[in-house]
Amino acid sequence: MRLDNYLVKTIKGIPQKKIYSMIRKGEVRINSKRVKPKDKVRSGDIVRIPPNLTYATKELVLKVKPESLSWIEDTIIYEDDSFLVLNKPSGIAVHGGSGISGGIIELLRLHRKNIREDLELVHRIDKDTSGCLLISKKRSRLRKLHTYFREGQVKKNYIGLLVGKTDENNFTVDQPLNVIRANNNQRMAIPDIEGKKSITLFNRIKKYNDCSLYNIKPLTGRTHQIRAHTKFLKSSLAGDERYGKQPDIIKKSTSLNRLFLHAESISFPCLSENGQNFKINCDLPKSLQKVLDEII
Numbered sequence: 001m002r003l004d005n006y007l008v009k010t011i012k013g014i015p016q017k018k019i020y021s022m023i024r025k026g027e028v029r030i031n032s033k034r035v036k037p038k039d040k041v042r043s044g045d046i047v048r049i050p051p052n053l054t055y056a057t058k059e060l061v062l063k064v065k066p067e068s069l070s071w072i073e074d075t076i077i078y079e080d081d082s083f084l085v086l087n088k089p090s091g092i093a094v095h096g097g098s099g100i101s102g103g104i105i106e107l108l109r110l111h112r113k114n115i116r117e118d119l120e121l122v123h124r125i126d127k128d129t130s131g132c133l134l135i136s137k138k139r140s141r142l143r144k145l146h147t148y149f150r151e152g153q154v155k156k157n158y159i160g161l162l163v164g165k166t167d168e169n170n171f172t173v174d175q176p177l178n179v180i181r182a183n184n185n186q187r188m189a190i191p192d193i194e195g196k197k198s199i200t201l202f203n204r205i206k207k208y209n210d211c212s213l214y215n216i217k218p219l220t221g222r223t224h225q226i227r228a229h230t231k232f233l234k235s236s237l238a239g240d241e242r243y244g245k246q247p248d249i250i251k252k253s254t255s256l257n258r259l260f261l262h263a264e265s266i267s268f269p270c271l272s273e274n275g276q277n278f279k280i281n282c283d284l285p286k287s288l289q290k291v292l293d294e295i296i
Contacts, residue, residue, distance in 0.1 A: 001040065001041050002037065002038055002039070002040060002041075003023065003028070003030065003035055003036070003037055003038070003039050003040070003041050003047075004016075004019060004020065004023065004037035004038070005139070006041045006047070007019045007023075007028070007049070008120070009118070009139070011049070015095055020037060022049070022050060023035065023036065023037050027049070027050045028047070028048065028049055028050075029047070029048040030045050030046070030047055030048075031045055031046055032046075032048070069107055069110060069111040070111075072086075072104075072107060072108055072111050073111075075087045075088065075089065077132075077280060077282055078280045081137065081138075082136065082137060082138055082141040082271050083122070083134060083135060083136045083137055083141055083145070083271075084135050084137065085132055085133065085134055085135070085266065085280045085282075086104065086108075086132075086133045086135065087130070087131060087132070087133075087282045088104055088125065088129075088130055088131060088132075088133040088263075089130055090127075090128055090129065090130040090258045090259065090285075091127065091128065091258065092104050092107075092127065093127040094121055094124045094125060094127070094133060095121060095124075104133065105119065105120075105121050105135065108135065117137045118136075118137060118138060118139055118142075119135055119136070119137060120135065120136050120139075120142050121133075121134075121135060122134040122135060122136050122142060122145045122146070122149070123149060123154075123221065125263050126224065126227070126259070126261070128239075128240075128258060128259035128261070129158075129259060129261045129262065129263060130258075130261075130262050130263065130285055131158070131262045131263025131264060131282045132156070132263040132264070132265060132266040132280060132281075132282045133263070134266060141271055144271055145268065145271075148268045148269060149221065152219070153268055153269055154266065154267070154268045155217070155265075155266070155267045155268070156217065156218060156263060156265070156266050156267075157215055157216070157217050157263075157264050157265045157266075158215070158216040158217070158218070158226060158261055158262060158263050158264060159205070159213065159214070159215060159216070159261075159262045159264045159284055159288075160213075160214055160216050160226060160230070160237050160260060160261045160262070161211055161212070161213050161214075161237065161238040161250065161260035161288075161291075161292075162202075162211060162212050162213075162214055162230060162233075162235045162236070162237060162238075163210065163211050163235060163236050163237070163238050163244070163245060163248065163249060163250055164210065164211065164234070164235045164236070164245075165210065165212075166204075166212050166233070166235065168202075168204075169203070169204040170201075170202065170203045170204065171201075171202050172199065172200070172201050172202070173198075173199070173200045173202070173229040173232060173233065174197075174198075174199045175191050175198060175229060175232050176191070176192055176193060176194070176195035176196060176197055176198055177189045177190065177191060177192060177195045177196060177198040177222050177223075177224075177225060177228050177229075178190055178191075178192035178194065178195030178196070179222075179223050179224075186242065187223060187224070188224070188228075188242070188243075189222060189223050189224040189225065189227070189228035190228065191228070191232055196220070196222055197220060198218075198220050198222045198225050198228075198229065199218070199219040199220050200216060200217065200218050200219065200220075200225060200226060200229045201216070201217040201218075201219065202214045202215075202216055203215040203216075203217075208295050208296075209295075209296065210249055210250070211238060211249075211250055211295065213292065215264075216261075224242075224243070226261060227240055227242070227243040227261070228243065230243065231243045231244075236248075237259060237260055237261050238250035238251060238256055238259075238260040238291075239251050239256050239257070239258050239259045239260050240259050240260075240261075241259075250291070250295070253294075253295075253296075254291045254294040254295060255287070255290060255291060255294060256288075256291045257287075258287070260288060260291065262282070262284055262285065262288060263282065264281065264282060264283075264284065265279060265280065265281045265282065266279075266280055267279035267280070
């Protein structure tokens with residue numbers, strides 16, 4: 001098995017980005033030799049990994065009882081033999097790390113620990129964003145879905161509320177982004193001509209006095225892409241404490257207590273040869289609909 005696939009399968013609760021970083025730095029070795037992600041692990045090999053890894057799933061066993069996680073079943077909006085789609089609540093990270101003992105994927109694994117499944121995140125959305133989150137149940141399907149993402153065959157649509165007055169109904173932001181560590185050690189995506197290509201489409205749904213509701217389609221999948229591109233427009237998403245303007249007029253005048261960004265749908269080709277394409281929708285949460293009703 002390839003080393004990267006072996007580590008993803010073996011070390012639960014560690015983000016793939018962390019695994020690739022460990023390999024690149026030489027912290028992972030096979031039979032005492034430096035290796036690359038594509039190198040093979042064979043029966044009898046001795047694989048060395050850093051001794052200070054945090055196993056989020058072990059922490060969860062101590063802190064969370066599986067019987068208290070029945071609510072997770074209510075978040076599943078689609079499931080078959082290959083994958084499932086969650087309506088991830090706002091405020092829950094997709095995985096553990098960065099001071100978070102466990103995210104939605106660790107909670108789901110713990111809840112289903114008696115079921116033979118290989119549950120893995122196919123992609124990620126921000127902790128404060130709600131909506132469609134795709135999780136594979138088979139390693140072969142995970143590879144197929146990752147291929148779809150790399151080839152741009154996965155289409156995602158978000159609904160976001162932009163603060164401030166905007167003149168255009170439909171527009172595209174094509175602005176490379178680079179991720180840095182800010183003074184508070186939080187990750188921030190900033191415009192950078194040397195950064196990674198990042199493209200986002202905005203299509204207005206409704207215009208209000210001091211804000212506008214948009215369908216937002218990221219054509220690339222960069223960290224905090226929508227939030228960073230919104231800031232690049234000299235605007236912000238309502239409720240965005242990291243990238244937003246202060247004071248937030250929407251948060252101040254309504255019941256909004258979270259980021260107004262919701263992953264409304266995800267679509268991709270069928271995983272079998274002759275099937276139809278998948279498109280899964282996730283309705284706007286009642287709490288965000290209430291905010292729209294409160295806007296004057």
